[in-house]
Structure formats: C-alpha cells, structure tokens
Amino acid sequence: MKAPILACIFDLDGVIVDTAKYHFLAWQRLAREMDISFTEADNEQLKGVSRVESLRIILEMGQIQLEEAQFEAKMAQKNEWFLEYIYQMSPDEVLPGVQAFLDELKAHHIRIALGSASKNALTILNQIKMRDYFEVIVDGNLITAAKPNPQVFLKAAEGLGIAPENCVVFEDAEKGVEAAHRGQMRAIGVGAPEILGEAELVIPGFAHFSLSDLNPLTH
Ligand code: B16
Ligand code: MG
Numbered sequence: 001m002k003a004p005i006l007a008c009i010f011d012l013d014g015v016i017v018d019t020a021k022y023h024f025l026a027w028q029r030l031a032r033e034m035d036i037s038f039t040e041a042d043n044e045q046l047k048g049v050s051r052v053e054s055l056r057i058i059l060e061m062g063q064i065q066l067e068e069a070q071f072e073a074k075m076a077q078k079n080e081w082f083l084e085y086i087y088q089m090s091p092d093e094v095l096p097g098v099q100a101f102l103d104e105l106k107a108h109h110i111r112i113a114l115g116s117a118s119k120n121a122l123t124i125l126n127q128i129k130m131r132d133y134f135e136v137i138v139d140g141n142l143i144t145a146a147k148p149n150p151q152v153f154l155k156a157a158e159g160l161g162i163a164p165e166n167c168v169v170f171e172d173a174e175k176g177v178e179a180a181h182r183g184q185m186r187a188i189g190v191g192a193p194e195i196l197g198e199a200e201l202v203i204p205g206f207a208h209f210s211l212s213d214l215n216p217l218t219h
Contacts, residue, residue: 002218005186006166008105009156010134011048012116014172015190017093017128019118020047022085027058030078036062048173050117050146051075079120086120089127097206102133104211111135113156115169117146136160148175150183157185168214174198186217 013019024043031038036058046054055075059066066074105112113136114121121139125131136159138152145151157167169180172191177199180187188203189196196202200217203209 003163003165004218005110005168005214007111007113007157007160007162007168009113009115009153009167009169009180009185011169011171011173011176011190012114012118012121012124012139014047015095015170016098016114016130017089017095017124019086019124022082023054025085026078026081027054029081030074031058031062034059034062034064036064048117048147048171048176050140051079051119053146083120083123086124086127089124091129094128094130095205097209099130101206101209101211102130106133108211110211111160111162113160114138115152115156116140117143117152146175147173148178148182150179150185153180153183153185157183168217171196171199188214 010016020043023046024040027043027046028038038058038061042061045057049057052075055071102112112134114134116139118124119140121137122131125134136156138155138159142155143152153169154164157164164184167185169176169185169187170190171177171180171187174195177187177189177196181198187199188201189199190203190205193202
C-alpha cells in the first residue's frame with residue numbers, strides 16, 4: 001500500500017490558470033525592442049522558469065549581454081507589461097474543472113497549497129478570486145532555489161505540516177515534475193504526456209477529473 005494522499009500542492013501558471021500567454025506577450029514585446037526574434041515555441045522554454053532565468057535565456061537567443069542595472073530594468077519593464085494583462089484577468093480564466101476539483105478536495109479534508117515560481121502569485125490569485133482555497137502559498141518571493149530544486153514544494157508541505165510522501169504535486173512543467181520527485185512527492189502532470197512522461201499520471205486538464213482518479217496512486 002502506498003502512502004495515503006493527505007495534501008495536494010498546485011503549481012499556478014499552466015495548472016490553475018493560463019498566464020503563460022501573458023508572459024509570452026510581455027517577453028515578446030521586450031525581445032522585439034532588442035531585435036530578438038521570440039516565438040511561441042521559444043516561450044515553451046520559459047514555463048516554470050524564474051523571471052531572471054527567463055531573461056537570461058532570451059538574451060542568449062539574441063547573443064546580447066547587459067550590465068546588471070540594464071538587466072534589472074528589463075525585468076522590471078517586462079513585469080510592468082505582464083501586470084497590465086494580469087489586472088485585466090477575471091475569474092472566468094480559471095482553467096476548466098479546477099474549482100470543482102478544489103471543492104471536492106475540501107469536502108474530503110485534503111489539504112491544499114500552492115507552489116509557484118511566480119513572484120506575482122498572490123496578485124494573480126486575488127485577481128481570479130481563488131486566494132481563499134489555499135491554506136499555504138509558497139511563491140517566488142519565498143524561495144531561493146528554482147525548480148527542479150524541490151524547495152518550493154517542500155516549504156509548502158512543511159507549511160501544511162504534512163510529510164512529503166503524503167503530498168501530490170500538480171505541475172505543467174517538466175522541471176516541476178522533477179522537483180516533486182526530488183522532494184519525494186508524487187506528481188500529476190497537467191498537459192502533454194510527451195513532456196510530462198515522468199509523472200505518475202498525466203491528465204490533459206481538470207475537466208472530468210475527480211479525486212477517485214487518484215486511486216491508482218495509493219493502491
Ligand atoms: P514572475 P509557475 C512561473 O509560474 C511561470 O511558469 C514562468 O513562466 C514565470 O517566468 C515564473 O512563474 C516567474 O513569474 O515573473 O511572475 O515572477 O508555473 O511556477 O506557477
Ligand atoms: Mg507552471
């Protein structure tokens with residue numbers, strides 16, 4: 001018998017809500033200003049990756065080097081543009097089935113936490129009116145090591161007071177699945193099996209997904 005599931009830890013972007021499209025638009029605008037071509041396919045590399053690392057990847061694509069102050073200014077500019085989109089978001093943008101699944105977890109007294117690389121996680125959760133679902137929120141402001149380092153998920157488990165073996169992580173990024181495993185947690189991939197094949201289970205999304213679908217993980 002495998003360890004029972006006492007808590008679920010959710011990534012934010014790509015799992016609860018699709019903010020990747022807004023990250024893309026803001027990064028693309030920044031890249032364009034520097035004459036760097038940046039496509040939606042390039043944007044895949046930035047999923048789950050921190051803001052600093054994202055800018056490093058884009059600058060490398062354009063073979064551009066920046067002084068620290070300019071680097072900081074570019075990150076601030078990108079975030080300003082990103083937030084313009086975020087402040088337009090409404091609760092309709094919560095991905096299908098997410099709310100029903102969270103309600104089901106609550107009804108079964110399964111604890112709920114957020115583990116996101118984003119420094120804007122609280123702003124986004126408030127905007128989509130989902131803040132109150134999460135008992136513990138660990139975001140990019142609280143961590144020093146990015147995924148695939150398990151720090152974000154371990155802190156979430158610690159905040160809940162639940163052992164990692166009793167936690168399941170929901171992630172859309174390969175590095176996030178790796179982080180869960182490195183933290184001794186089971187992982188559910190949300191997205192494409194080709195990318196998330198290391199997860200214990202891969203689902204296309206939460207529509208028609210329910211707690212009983214996690215049974216194979218515990219038996
Ligand atoms: P911010 P997640 C991640 O969120 C995004 O997937 C990634 O594209 C972004 O660069 C990162 O947050 C940092 O976001 O600039 O808002 O701090 O998937 O870990 O919820
Ligand atoms: Mg994500």
